[in-house]
Amino acid sequence: MPECRNCGSFVTERYVRVFAPPExxxxxxCPDCEDMVRDGAGVREARSKRV
Incomplete structure (x- = not known):
């Protein structure tokens, strides 16, 4: 089963197909990483809180 590289939460294969880079x-x-965002090849804290 696929999981988020940041927090380890389960993600569906469909979610991976849509949001993961091709390789x-x-x-x-993932949606469970509330205060994190993708930034280029890495992950960083969001500058503003998600609501």
């Missing part, structure tokens, strides 16, 4: 088989952040 990856998992995502860098």
């Amino acid at each position: 990856f088989d998992t995502v860098r952040v």
Whole structure:
């Protein structure tokens, strides 16, 4: 099962297909990573809080 590389939460294969770069088989952040965002090839804290 795919999981988020940042927090380890389960993500669906469909979510990975939509949000992961083509060469990856998992995502860098997921909806459970509330204060994190993708930034280029990495992950960083969001500048503003998600509501």
